[in-house]
Amino acid sequence: MDMILPPFWNRRNPMDLVASVDPEHFKIATELLMKEDSFDRLMLQGYGNFGRIPNLPFIIPKEDAIAKEIADLVKKYEKPLIVVNVFGGEFSNVKVFEENGVPVYLSIQKAAKVVKALVDYAHYLKLLKEKVRIKID
Numbered sequence: 001m002d003m004i005l006p007p008f009w010n011r012r013n014p015m016d017l018v019a020s021v022d023p024e025h026f027k028i029a030t031e032l033l034m035k036e037d038s039f040d041r042l043m044l045q046g047y048g049n050f051g052r053i054p055n056l057p058f059i060i061p062k063e064d065a066i067a068k069e070i071a072d073l074v075k076k077y078e079k080p081l082i083v084v085n086v087f088g089g090e091f092s093n094v095k096v097f098e099e100n101g102v103p104v105y106l107s108i109q110k111a112a113k114v115v116k117a118l119v120d121y122a123h124y125l126k127l128l129k130e131k132v133r134i135k136i137d
Contacts, residue, residue, distance in 0.1 A: 001032060021059065023063045026044065027069050034073055034081075041115060043083075044081060044083045044084070047093065048063040048093035060092060063093045080118055081102050082114055084107070086107060
């Protein structure tokens, strides 16, 4: 990851890109993590807010395009992605994510509850599968 991500990334979980202005870094990090078998879901926080800063509005179209590419990664790797944008749902990249089936939550707490529900559901499915296998055997 050191060869691909900016030198200021934190090298631990959660991965922090330390306010990278380039949305491409978010896509690269998302794909690297989705490729890994050790990750079964991801939470993306802090994406797509830099275009709202004065003198940076030219970034908005790139943020939107990369949001679509990130949504395509979710379909490619078939792993859930939960996006958090605490600044509000009116950002165009939020709409891009949602239009492409990626949920966006406006609070970290709500997103964490969703992640917990996904974990609980996966655990339930595993138990159900084990019970069915026991009955068949």
